[in-house]
Amino acid sequence: MDLAKIQLNRAELLANGLNVEAERWSIKKKELGASLINLIGNILISAAYIAYLGPFTSNYRKNLI
Numbered sequence: 094m095d096l097a098k099i100q101l102n103r104a105e106l107l108a109n110g111l112n113v114e115a116e117r118w119s120i121k122k123k124e125l126g127a128s129l130i131n132l133i134g135n136i137l138i139s140a141a142y143i144a145y146l147g148p149f150t151s152n153y154r155k156n157l158i
Contacts, residue, residue, distance in 0.1 A: 146154045 146157060149157075
């Protein structure tokens with residue numbers, strides 16, 4: 094009986110932990126979905142930054158930013 098109680102307690106802890114993890118993954122999925130919307134624009138800005146500012150010195154690039 095005591096062993097069954099211990100196992101039941103551990104199972105409840107595991108289930109609760111998995112529920113918390115599922116909530117965290119759900120929130121992260123929404124965040125990544127929002128980031129995906131901006132992905133093309135971010136890539137375009139990054140490519141423009143590299144193409145335009147690449148030849149300049151690091152101090153000049155820092156001033157431009």
